[in-house]
Amino acid sequence: MTTGAPGPVAEPPSPPPASLYNVANLLTLLRILLVPLFVWLLLRDTTAWRLGAFAVFAVASVTDKIDGDLARKRNLVTDFGKIADPIADKALTGAALVTLSVLGELWWWVTIAILVREIGITLLRFVVIRYGVIPASKGGKLKTTLQILAIGLYILPLPEIVQPVAWVAMAAALVVTVVTGVDYLFQAWRLRKTAGTR
Template sequence: MFNLANSLTLGRVLTVPVIVLLMYFPNHFTAFLAAVLFFIASVTDVMDGIVARRQNQVTNLGKFLDPLADKLLIGSVLIMLVELGWVPAWITIIIICRELAVTGLRAIAMEKGLVLAADKFGKMKTVCQSFALGPLLLNYQYFGVDWHRVGTYILYVALFLTVFSGANYMYNLYKIWLSNDQ
């Protein structure tokens, strides 16, 4: 049950409270540490899937934990960024509502025996969100770069992908429902 892949995913979940705690005391040092931890957690998101497939460690626990870990990490960081005034609340609301809507639709689809795997747009969304949140966590200038501005630009791209991938997921699920009703 707790193979390497699942342990990496669980490790990602356990970084969330540490990152949130660091964000409660925002300064150059804690912001840098939070960004480093977020980066490490994001890398484990890629690694757990690779390990699970290569070592044949795909489990039901992993299928449950992996998307949950992503949502906990991204959602918690976004909420803290709103709390700090570093990200507008409306962006966080849209991103979290999309995640809840897709998760709810997945549950309904599974109940009907339908499975719609994450597509390339959903994966691009997750990567783009991670690339946005890293610089936003840094927030301060390091090496003459305004990381907050960089993260904000990437976040707007991530927001577009979030809405687009959510709409695409709903459309594809609708097509599957229609084809199964006939």
């Protein structure tokens, strides 16, 4: 009986690339298509329409988590999804903030501050992608959660006595949005500096 070195172990085949037409991408597309409906309902500005706008906003927000989880767990990540998913997120929150400001329910400077941060950091990610990827942080996830909570409270036709809860939630969302934006700027600077020393 001869003993020798074990033969090479065959590597498991890599999974095939995800199809563009998958559930995760369809949910992202659905979220984008819901934005005009949401704005239309919110601009009607009555209790019934407000509740409808909140329902659409809630559904769109839930699909954001579902499509991300599906894409990761079922290997459905595509280049389209990487681009469309953040666009869908910014379109939904941006449309909500702008519409609330148009209705006179949210100060314009709050909307502008949040939008400048969101659009600026998104563009920054594309600019520094040649040096590396800035990973999503826990602060970024907290920021998204606070924004959705605050916007949802502003959309709901709350009694006047409860409205301060919405103000506090929006203030918290604004603070975390700005702080995490500054953190991303420092991360991008460090990433660029590290790449320059290689």
